[in-house]
Amino acid sequence: MASSSIFDILATQSALVEEASEALPFQFTQCTYALGPIRQAVYLCTTCAVPRGICSACSVACHTDHEQIELFPKRNFRCDCPTRGLSHSCTLHTVLEVENAENTYGQNFKGLFCRCSRTYDAQTERETMIQCVACEDWFHESCLNLRDRPSSRDPTPQPAAEAIQEVDDDAASDASSSGLPPPLISGTSYDALVCRDCVKGIPTLKRYAGTPGALMVIRDSASDPWRVVGEEVLAETLRDVEVTDGDAHAATAGTKRPRSGSLDEVVQAKRPKEDTVQSETTKTSSLCLAPAPNDIVRDIVSSLDDSVHSPRGAGDVFLTEGWRERWCRCSQCLPSLESHPYLLEAEETHEPPEDPDSGLSLEELGMRALQRLPRDRAIDGIRAFNEMRDELMNHLRPFAQEGKEVTEADIRGFFEAKMAATK
Ligand SMILES: [Zn+2]
Ligand SMILES: [Zn+2]
Numbered sequence: 001m002a003s004s005s006i007f008d009i010l011a012t013q014s015a016l017v018e019e020a021s022e023a024l025p026f027q028f029t030q031c032t033y034a035l036g037p038i039r040q041a042v043y044l045c046t047t048c049a050v051p052r053g054i055c056s057a058c059s060v061a062c063h064t065d066h067e068q069i070e071l072f073p074k075r076n077f078r079c080d081c082p083t084r085g086l087s088h089s090c091t092l093h094t095v096l097e098v099e100n101a102e103n104t105y106g107q108n109f110k111g112l113f114c115r116c117s118r119t120y121d122a123q124t125e126r127e128t129m130i131q132c133v134a135c136e137d138w139f140h141e142s143c144l145n146l147r148d149r150p151s152s153r154d155p156t157p158q159p160a161a162e163a164i165q166e167v168d169d170d171a172a173s174d175a176s177s178s179g180l181p182p183p184l185i186s187g188t189s190y191d192a193l194v195c196r197d198c199v200k201g202i203p204t205l206k207r208y209a210g211t212p213g214a215l216m217v218i219r220d221s222a223s224d225p226w227r228v229v230g231e232e233v234l235a236e237t238l239r240d241v242e243v244t245d246g247d248a249h250a251a252t253a254g255t256k257r258p259r260s261g262s263l264d265e266v267v268q269a270k271r272p273k274e275d276t277v278q279s280e281t282t283k284t285s286s287l288c289l290a291p292a293p294n295d296i297v298r299d300i301v302s303s304l305d306d307s308v309h310s311p312r313g314a315g316d317v318f319l320t321e322g323w324r325e326r327w328c329r330c331s332q333c334l335p336s337l338e339s340h341p342y343l344l345e346a347e348e349t350h351e352p353p354e355d356p357d358s359g360l361s362l363e364e365l366g367m368r369a370l371q372r373l374p375r376d377r378a379i380d381g382i383r384a385f386n387e388m389r390d391e392l393m394n395h396l397r398p399f400a401q402e403g404k405e406v407t408e409a410d411i412r413g414f415f416e417a418k419m420a421a422t423k
């Protein structure tokens with residue numbers, strides 16, 4: 001490889017800037033506290049070591065050099081960074097606020113996940129973890145009986161950084177655990193998980209568990225292998241749609257992108273026009289259209305209320321694409337759905353505003369930052385920028401002299417060493 005010219009270095013640099021702006025396309029200048037309780041990505045600061053959650057802007061701006069765990073979206077959550085709940089002061093929302101009495105702090109805020117209450121380590125976790133759409137905790141595939149527990153949680157050859165996935169997200173639904181055989185239900189064949197404890201508290205889910213489109217993992221006895229019930233959704237749903245066309249059973253259009261040839265499209269074609277659908281959904285009927293479950297499922301569901309769980313299944317429900325549209329909305333089924341609005345309508349998750357500077361080159365960003373500074377500090381800034389550029393060039397000069405290729409890692413190494421030195 002020929003020696004790196006300044007052009008190569010600039011090309012590498014612009015690739016790095018591009019990479020950085022893709023990773024952080026958002027502006028982290030505003031704490032979400034003022035927005036009140038919303039569904040948003042929440043971070044746990046393990047350095048601050050209190051079971052409180054902070055918004056993504058505060059995680060970047062206020063707890064920059066602290067150890068953090070991303071807890072992913074939590075609903076009805078208000079940032080704790082500017083409150084008395086956290087002793088570390090917020091740099092974005094500088095008014096000290098009272099503690100958020102309405103936030104709920106489950107075990108995730110102690111760094112524990114799943115019904116097995118384990119800690120999560122992205123480096124060693126081999127299993128995909130799946131978020132319950134109701135309680136928003138995360139579950140191991142093995143704890144959901146989707147696979148045997150992997151013999152070891154040691155690091156695998158592939159990085160397991162993708163191991164935590166939200167099923168709600170289309171892009172992430174292609175679940176695969178590193179180095180493990182596929183799970184009993186693949187991530188692409190369902191859209192949402194409702195964990196056992198949540199199913200237990202929602203009568204309509206108990207009614208639907210194990211019926212078409214509400215998959216359950218069951219077995220005939222403790223010595224039999226696990227199998228899946230509720231997969232026969234296509235035929236069943238189409239029949240339902242034909243029977244109840246234009247009736248109270250029809251629902252609002254899905255918010256998910258339909259996959260080609262998927263159930264969504266077929267159902268879409270059979271559905272009455274949007275405007276009639278809207279008015280029909282609010283109407284309740286006394287005729288219940290919820291399908292009847294089989295005996296094993298009935299056994300599992302009735303055991304949910306006991307302290308001893310059925311050996312025939314845990315009671316978790318995996319809802320397939322289009323699930324929000326399939327509920328019976330009779331006077332019996334609707335109330336328990338209405339008290340959990342996310343079961344009827346997809347929720348919005350707050351995202352920080354996009355960064356208008358993202359995608360600009362390092363020079364452009366530097367110039368913009370300098371323009372915003374008072375003049376004397378701007379001059380200091382230029383001096384610091386020039387010094388850093390000179391240092392980087394000194395760092396890279398030996399590569400050019402020896403004809404060695406400059407890699408991203410070399411440039412990263414420079415910045416990392418620089419960061420470490422300023423700490
Ligand atoms: Zn915040
Ligand atoms: Zn912190």
Ligand SMILES: [Zn+2]
Nearest residue numbers: 058062081090
């Ligand atoms: Zn903050």
Ligand SMILES: [Zn+2]
Nearest residue numbers: 114116140143
């Ligand atoms: Zn678990």
Ligand SMILES: [Zn+2]
Nearest residue numbers: 132135195198
């Ligand atoms: Zn749950």
Ligand SMILES: [Zn+2]
Nearest residue numbers: 288328330333
């Ligand atoms: Zn019903």
